[in-house]
Amino acid sequence: MPITFSGWEVCSENFKQLQPGQAPKKSHGYTMYHGTHKSNAQAIITSGFKPSAGGTLGAGVYCSRDINKAMGYPGYCAPNDRVVLKLQVRVGKVKKIDNQCMHLQTTWHQHGYDTAWLPATVVGLEEDCVWDPKRLTVVGIAHCGDAGMKNSLESLIKQQGNGQGQEASGPVGKLCKTCGMQTQDTHTVTKCWVCKAAICAFMNKHVCSKK
Incomplete structure:
Protein backbone atom coordinates (compact mmCIF):
# COMPACT_ATOMS: atom_id res chain seq x y z
CA MET A 1 0.00 0.00 0.00
CA PRO A 2 1.52 3.39 -0.96
CA ILE A 3 2.32 5.92 1.76
CA THR A 4 0.34 9.16 1.50
CA PHE A 5 1.11 12.49 3.18
CA SER A 6 0.17 16.12 2.73
CA GLY A 7 3.19 18.14 3.86
CA TRP A 8 6.83 18.07 4.90
CA GLU A 9 9.86 20.18 5.70
CA VAL A 10 13.53 19.17 5.45
CA CYS A 11 16.84 20.76 6.33
CA SER A 12 19.38 20.55 3.52
CA GLU A 13 22.83 21.92 2.73
CA ASN A 14 22.23 24.13 -0.29
CA PHE A 15 25.28 24.21 -2.59
CA LYS A 16 25.04 27.98 -3.07
CA GLN A 17 25.27 28.57 0.69
CA LEU A 18 28.31 26.38 1.27
CA GLN A 19 31.22 28.45 2.54
CA PRO A 20 34.77 28.23 1.08
CA GLY A 21 36.08 26.51 4.22
CA GLN A 22 33.59 23.66 4.04
CA ALA A 23 34.60 20.51 2.19
CA PRO A 24 32.90 20.05 -1.21
CA LYS A 25 30.77 16.93 -1.49
CA LYS A 26 31.09 14.32 -4.19
CA SER A 27 28.94 14.92 -7.29
CA HIS A 28 27.54 18.24 -6.03
CA GLY A 29 27.45 21.51 -7.92
CA TYR A 30 29.03 24.69 -6.56
CA THR A 31 29.26 28.36 -7.38
CA MET A 32 32.93 29.17 -8.03
CA TYR A 33 34.99 31.97 -9.56
CA HIS A 34 37.79 32.16 -12.12
CA GLY A 35 39.99 35.17 -12.78
CA THR A 36 41.24 35.80 -16.30
CA HIS A 37 42.55 38.58 -18.54
CA LYS A 38 39.78 40.55 -20.25
CA SER A 39 41.13 39.50 -23.63
CA ASN A 40 40.40 35.84 -22.81
CA ALA A 41 36.92 36.18 -21.32
CA GLN A 42 34.93 36.07 -24.57
CA ALA A 43 36.69 32.93 -25.84
CA ILE A 44 36.09 31.14 -22.53
CA ILE A 45 32.37 31.96 -22.63
CA THR A 46 31.90 30.84 -26.24
CA SER A 47 34.40 27.96 -26.51
CA GLY A 48 34.96 26.80 -22.93
CA PHE A 49 38.06 26.58 -20.78
CA LYS A 50 41.45 25.35 -21.90
CA PRO A 51 43.03 23.44 -18.99
CA SER A 52 46.34 24.65 -17.63
CA ALA A 53 49.26 22.32 -18.33
CA GLY A 54 50.45 22.70 -14.75
CA GLY A 55 50.24 24.64 -11.51
CA THR A 56 50.01 24.12 -7.76
CA LEU A 57 47.62 21.20 -8.26
CA GLY A 58 48.88 20.07 -11.65
CA ALA A 59 46.94 20.17 -14.90
CA GLY A 60 43.33 21.35 -15.02
CA VAL A 61 41.10 24.42 -14.75
CA TYR A 62 41.70 26.50 -11.62
CA CYS A 63 38.88 28.17 -9.71
CA SER A 64 37.75 28.90 -6.17
CA ARG A 65 34.58 29.33 -4.12
CA ASP A 66 36.33 32.35 -2.59
CA ILE A 67 36.01 35.30 -4.98
CA ASN A 68 38.99 36.98 -3.30
CA LYS A 69 41.20 34.21 -4.64
CA ALA A 70 39.98 34.75 -8.20
CA MET A 71 40.36 38.53 -7.91
CA GLY A 72 44.14 38.10 -7.77
CA TYR A 73 44.41 36.35 -11.14
CA PRO A 74 46.05 36.58 -13.52
CA GLY A 75 48.92 37.94 -11.49
CA TYR A 76 50.79 39.56 -14.37
CA CYS A 77 48.14 42.12 -15.39
CA ALA A 78 46.71 45.35 -14.01
CA PRO A 79 43.55 45.06 -11.84
CA ASN A 80 41.46 46.85 -14.49
CA ASP A 81 42.41 44.20 -17.04
CA ARG A 82 41.03 41.36 -14.92
CA VAL A 83 37.65 39.75 -15.35
CA VAL A 84 36.24 37.37 -12.75
CA LEU A 85 33.84 34.81 -14.18
CA LYS A 86 31.10 33.31 -12.04
CA LEU A 87 30.82 29.58 -12.62
CA GLN A 88 28.68 26.61 -11.83
CA VAL A 89 30.96 23.63 -11.29
CA ARG A 90 30.01 19.96 -11.07
CA VAL A 91 32.94 18.71 -9.02
CA GLY A 92 32.52 14.94 -9.38
CA LYS A 93 34.85 12.94 -7.14
CA VAL A 94 36.89 15.34 -4.99
CA LYS A 95 40.31 14.84 -3.40
CA LYS A 96 41.24 17.07 -0.46
CA ILE A 97 44.91 17.96 -0.67
CA ASP A 98 46.28 18.51 2.83
CA ASN A 99 49.47 17.67 4.69
CA GLN A 100 48.56 13.96 4.65
CA CYS A 101 47.94 13.90 0.89
CA MET A 102 50.65 16.13 -0.56
CA HIS A 103 52.02 13.13 -2.46
CA LEU A 104 48.88 13.40 -4.64
CA GLN A 105 49.18 17.14 -5.14
CA THR A 106 49.64 16.93 -8.91
CA THR A 107 48.68 13.29 -9.59
CA TRP A 108 45.18 13.15 -8.04
CA GLY A 140 27.82 35.41 -14.87
CA ILE A 141 30.43 38.16 -14.54
CA ALA A 142 31.39 38.68 -10.90
CA HIS A 143 33.86 41.49 -11.63
CA CYS A 144 34.85 43.61 -14.61
CA GLY A 145 36.27 47.13 -14.40
CA ASP A 146 34.93 48.06 -17.83
CA ALA A 147 31.15 48.53 -17.63
CA GLY A 148 30.70 48.28 -21.39
CA MET A 149 32.65 45.04 -21.59
CA LYS A 150 30.76 43.64 -18.60
CA ASN A 151 27.44 44.24 -20.36
CA SER A 152 28.77 42.72 -23.57
CA LEU A 153 30.03 39.60 -21.78
CA GLU A 154 26.78 39.17 -19.85
CA SER A 155 24.84 39.39 -23.12
CA LEU A 156 27.13 36.74 -24.59
CA ILE A 157 26.47 34.47 -21.62
CA LYS A 158 22.72 34.81 -22.14
CA GLN A 159 23.17 33.95 -25.82
CA GLN A 160 24.90 30.75 -24.72
CA GLY A 161 21.87 29.94 -22.54
CA ASN A 162 23.83 29.95 -19.29
CA GLY A 163 22.82 33.27 -17.71
CA GLN A 164 21.81 33.59 -14.07
CA GLY A 165 18.12 33.00 -13.62
CA GLN A 166 17.96 30.81 -16.70
CA GLU A 167 18.19 27.07 -17.02
CA ALA A 168 21.90 26.31 -17.28
CA SER A 169 22.87 23.97 -20.10
CA GLY A 170 25.78 21.57 -20.08
CA PRO A 171 27.01 19.19 -17.38
CA VAL A 172 25.73 21.28 -14.45
CA GLY A 173 22.17 20.34 -15.44
CA LYS A 174 18.81 22.05 -15.71
CA LEU A 175 16.60 23.69 -13.13
CA CYS A 176 13.52 21.88 -11.86
CA LYS A 177 10.75 24.51 -12.02
CA THR A 178 8.91 22.92 -9.09
CA CYS A 179 11.65 22.38 -6.48
CA GLY A 180 14.27 24.79 -7.89
CA MET A 181 17.12 22.26 -7.75
CA GLN A 182 19.80 21.68 -10.39
CA THR A 183 19.17 18.27 -11.92
CA GLN A 184 20.63 16.03 -14.59
CA ASP A 185 17.41 14.03 -14.93
CA THR A 186 13.86 15.39 -15.11
CA HIS A 187 12.14 15.29 -11.71
CA THR A 188 8.73 13.66 -11.53
CA VAL A 189 6.10 16.24 -10.63
CA THR A 190 2.84 15.02 -9.07
CA LYS A 191 -0.04 16.51 -7.10
CA CYS A 192 -0.53 16.70 -3.36
CA TRP A 193 -3.13 14.06 -2.52
CA VAL A 194 -5.09 16.58 -0.40
CA CYS A 195 -4.76 20.09 -1.88
CA LYS A 196 -3.81 18.96 -5.42
CA ALA A 197 -0.93 21.46 -5.64
CA ALA A 198 2.01 20.51 -7.90
CA ILE A 199 4.78 18.96 -5.79
CA CYS A 200 8.20 17.43 -6.37
CA ALA A 201 9.75 14.88 -4.04
CA PHE A 202 12.89 17.02 -3.90
CA MET A 203 11.10 20.10 -2.54
CA ASN A 204 12.44 21.05 0.89
CA LYS A 205 9.01 22.13 2.11
CA HIS A 206 5.34 21.70 1.24
CA VAL A 207 2.53 23.03 3.41
CA CYS A 208 -0.82 21.67 2.35
CA SER A 209 -3.38 24.46 2.13
CA LYS A 210 -6.21 22.13 3.14
CA LYS A 211 -4.51 20.39 6.02
Whole structure:
Protein backbone atom coordinates (compact mmCIF):
# COMPACT_ATOMS: atom_id res chain seq x y z
CA MET A 1 0.00 0.00 0.00
CA PRO A 2 1.52 3.39 -0.96
CA ILE A 3 2.32 5.92 1.76
CA THR A 4 0.34 9.16 1.50
CA PHE A 5 1.11 12.49 3.18
CA SER A 6 0.17 16.12 2.73
CA GLY A 7 3.19 18.14 3.86
CA TRP A 8 6.83 18.07 4.90
CA GLU A 9 9.86 20.18 5.70
CA VAL A 10 13.53 19.17 5.45
CA CYS A 11 16.84 20.76 6.33
CA SER A 12 19.38 20.55 3.52
CA GLU A 13 22.83 21.92 2.73
CA ASN A 14 22.23 24.13 -0.29
CA PHE A 15 25.28 24.21 -2.59
CA LYS A 16 25.04 27.98 -3.07
CA GLN A 17 25.27 28.57 0.69
CA LEU A 18 28.31 26.38 1.27
CA GLN A 19 31.22 28.45 2.54
CA PRO A 20 34.77 28.23 1.08
CA GLY A 21 36.08 26.51 4.22
CA GLN A 22 33.59 23.66 4.04
CA ALA A 23 34.60 20.51 2.19
CA PRO A 24 32.90 20.05 -1.21
CA LYS A 25 30.77 16.93 -1.49
CA LYS A 26 31.09 14.32 -4.19
CA SER A 27 28.94 14.92 -7.29
CA HIS A 28 27.54 18.24 -6.03
CA GLY A 29 27.45 21.51 -7.92
CA TYR A 30 29.03 24.69 -6.56
CA THR A 31 29.26 28.36 -7.38
CA MET A 32 32.93 29.17 -8.03
CA TYR A 33 34.99 31.97 -9.56
CA HIS A 34 37.79 32.16 -12.12
CA GLY A 35 39.99 35.17 -12.78
CA THR A 36 41.24 35.80 -16.30
CA HIS A 37 42.55 38.58 -18.54
CA LYS A 38 39.78 40.55 -20.25
CA SER A 39 41.13 39.50 -23.63
CA ASN A 40 40.40 35.84 -22.81
CA ALA A 41 36.92 36.18 -21.32
CA GLN A 42 34.93 36.07 -24.57
CA ALA A 43 36.69 32.93 -25.84
CA ILE A 44 36.09 31.14 -22.53
CA ILE A 45 32.37 31.96 -22.63
CA THR A 46 31.90 30.84 -26.24
CA SER A 47 34.40 27.96 -26.51
CA GLY A 48 34.96 26.80 -22.93
CA PHE A 49 38.06 26.58 -20.78
CA LYS A 50 41.45 25.35 -21.90
CA PRO A 51 43.03 23.44 -18.99
CA SER A 52 46.34 24.65 -17.63
CA ALA A 53 49.26 22.32 -18.33
CA GLY A 54 50.45 22.70 -14.75
CA GLY A 55 50.24 24.64 -11.51
CA THR A 56 50.01 24.12 -7.76
CA LEU A 57 47.62 21.20 -8.26
CA GLY A 58 48.88 20.07 -11.65
CA ALA A 59 46.94 20.17 -14.90
CA GLY A 60 43.33 21.35 -15.02
CA VAL A 61 41.10 24.42 -14.75
CA TYR A 62 41.70 26.50 -11.62
CA CYS A 63 38.88 28.17 -9.71
CA SER A 64 37.75 28.90 -6.17
CA ARG A 65 34.58 29.33 -4.12
CA ASP A 66 36.33 32.35 -2.59
CA ILE A 67 36.01 35.30 -4.98
CA ASN A 68 38.99 36.98 -3.30
CA LYS A 69 41.20 34.21 -4.64
CA ALA A 70 39.98 34.75 -8.20
CA MET A 71 40.36 38.53 -7.91
CA GLY A 72 44.14 38.10 -7.77
CA TYR A 73 44.41 36.35 -11.14
CA PRO A 74 46.05 36.58 -13.52
CA GLY A 75 48.92 37.94 -11.49
CA TYR A 76 50.79 39.56 -14.37
CA CYS A 77 48.14 42.12 -15.39
CA ALA A 78 46.71 45.35 -14.01
CA PRO A 79 43.55 45.06 -11.84
CA ASN A 80 41.46 46.85 -14.49
CA ASP A 81 42.41 44.20 -17.04
CA ARG A 82 41.03 41.36 -14.92
CA VAL A 83 37.65 39.75 -15.35
CA VAL A 84 36.24 37.37 -12.75
CA LEU A 85 33.84 34.81 -14.18
CA LYS A 86 31.10 33.31 -12.04
CA LEU A 87 30.82 29.58 -12.62
CA GLN A 88 28.68 26.61 -11.83
CA VAL A 89 30.96 23.63 -11.29
CA ARG A 90 30.01 19.96 -11.07
CA VAL A 91 32.94 18.71 -9.02
CA GLY A 92 32.52 14.94 -9.38
CA LYS A 93 34.85 12.94 -7.14
CA VAL A 94 36.89 15.34 -4.99
CA LYS A 95 40.31 14.84 -3.40
CA LYS A 96 41.24 17.07 -0.46
CA ILE A 97 44.91 17.96 -0.67
CA ASP A 98 46.28 18.51 2.83
CA ASN A 99 49.47 17.67 4.69
CA GLN A 100 48.56 13.96 4.65
CA CYS A 101 47.94 13.90 0.89
CA MET A 102 50.65 16.13 -0.56
CA HIS A 103 52.02 13.13 -2.46
CA LEU A 104 48.88 13.40 -4.64
CA GLN A 105 49.18 17.14 -5.14
CA THR A 106 49.64 16.93 -8.91
CA THR A 107 48.68 13.29 -9.59
CA TRP A 108 45.18 13.15 -8.04
CA HIS A 109 43.47 12.60 -11.41
CA GLN A 110 45.53 9.46 -12.00
CA HIS A 111 43.94 8.07 -8.85
CA GLY A 112 40.37 8.52 -10.11
CA TYR A 113 39.52 12.03 -8.88
CA ASP A 114 37.78 14.73 -10.93
CA THR A 115 38.65 17.72 -8.73
CA ALA A 116 41.40 18.59 -6.28
CA TRP A 117 40.60 20.89 -3.35
CA LEU A 118 43.32 22.81 -1.52
CA PRO A 119 41.70 24.18 1.68
CA ALA A 120 42.26 27.69 2.98
CA THR A 121 44.01 26.20 6.01
CA VAL A 122 46.81 25.07 3.69
CA VAL A 123 47.19 28.02 1.29
CA GLY A 124 45.40 31.00 2.88
CA LEU A 125 42.58 31.15 0.29
CA GLU A 126 41.08 27.93 -1.01
CA GLU A 127 41.87 26.70 -4.49
CA ASP A 128 40.25 24.07 -6.68
CA CYS A 129 41.49 22.36 -9.82
CA VAL A 130 38.99 20.63 -12.12
CA TRP A 131 40.34 18.12 -14.62
CA ASP A 132 37.57 18.20 -17.23
CA PRO A 133 36.62 21.70 -18.47
CA LYS A 134 33.16 20.40 -19.42
CA ARG A 135 32.37 20.36 -15.70
CA LEU A 136 32.43 24.17 -15.61
CA THR A 137 29.76 26.51 -16.97
CA VAL A 138 30.10 30.31 -17.00
CA VAL A 139 26.87 31.80 -15.60
CA GLY A 140 27.82 35.41 -14.87
CA ILE A 141 30.43 38.16 -14.54
CA ALA A 142 31.39 38.68 -10.90
CA HIS A 143 33.86 41.49 -11.63
CA CYS A 144 34.85 43.61 -14.61
CA GLY A 145 36.27 47.13 -14.40
CA ASP A 146 34.93 48.06 -17.83
CA ALA A 147 31.15 48.53 -17.63
CA GLY A 148 30.70 48.28 -21.39
CA MET A 149 32.65 45.04 -21.59
CA LYS A 150 30.76 43.64 -18.60
CA ASN A 151 27.44 44.24 -20.36
CA SER A 152 28.77 42.72 -23.57
CA LEU A 153 30.03 39.60 -21.78
CA GLU A 154 26.78 39.17 -19.85
CA SER A 155 24.84 39.39 -23.12
CA LEU A 156 27.13 36.74 -24.59
CA ILE A 157 26.47 34.47 -21.62
CA LYS A 158 22.72 34.81 -22.14
CA GLN A 159 23.17 33.95 -25.82
CA GLN A 160 24.90 30.75 -24.72
CA GLY A 161 21.87 29.94 -22.54
CA ASN A 162 23.83 29.95 -19.29
CA GLY A 163 22.82 33.27 -17.71
CA GLN A 164 21.81 33.59 -14.07
CA GLY A 165 18.12 33.00 -13.62
CA GLN A 166 17.96 30.81 -16.70
CA GLU A 167 18.19 27.07 -17.02
CA ALA A 168 21.90 26.31 -17.28
CA SER A 169 22.87 23.97 -20.10
CA GLY A 170 25.78 21.57 -20.08
CA PRO A 171 27.01 19.19 -17.38
CA VAL A 172 25.73 21.28 -14.45
CA GLY A 173 22.17 20.34 -15.44
CA LYS A 174 18.81 22.05 -15.71
CA LEU A 175 16.60 23.69 -13.13
CA CYS A 176 13.52 21.88 -11.86
CA LYS A 177 10.75 24.51 -12.02
CA THR A 178 8.91 22.92 -9.09
CA CYS A 179 11.65 22.38 -6.48
CA GLY A 180 14.27 24.79 -7.89
CA MET A 181 17.12 22.26 -7.75
CA GLN A 182 19.80 21.68 -10.39
CA THR A 183 19.17 18.27 -11.92
CA GLN A 184 20.63 16.03 -14.59
CA ASP A 185 17.41 14.03 -14.93
CA THR A 186 13.86 15.39 -15.11
CA HIS A 187 12.14 15.29 -11.71
CA THR A 188 8.73 13.66 -11.53
CA VAL A 189 6.10 16.24 -10.63
CA THR A 190 2.84 15.02 -9.07
CA LYS A 191 -0.04 16.51 -7.10
CA CYS A 192 -0.53 16.70 -3.36
CA TRP A 193 -3.13 14.06 -2.52
CA VAL A 194 -5.09 16.58 -0.40
CA CYS A 195 -4.76 20.09 -1.88
CA LYS A 196 -3.81 18.96 -5.42
CA ALA A 197 -0.93 21.46 -5.64
CA ALA A 198 2.01 20.51 -7.90
CA ILE A 199 4.78 18.96 -5.79
CA CYS A 200 8.20 17.43 -6.37
CA ALA A 201 9.75 14.88 -4.04
CA PHE A 202 12.89 17.02 -3.90
CA MET A 203 11.10 20.10 -2.54
CA ASN A 204 12.44 21.05 0.89
CA LYS A 205 9.01 22.13 2.11
CA HIS A 206 5.34 21.70 1.24
CA VAL A 207 2.53 23.03 3.41
CA CYS A 208 -0.82 21.67 2.35
CA SER A 209 -3.38 24.46 2.13
CA LYS A 210 -6.21 22.13 3.14
CA LYS A 211 -4.51 20.39 6.02
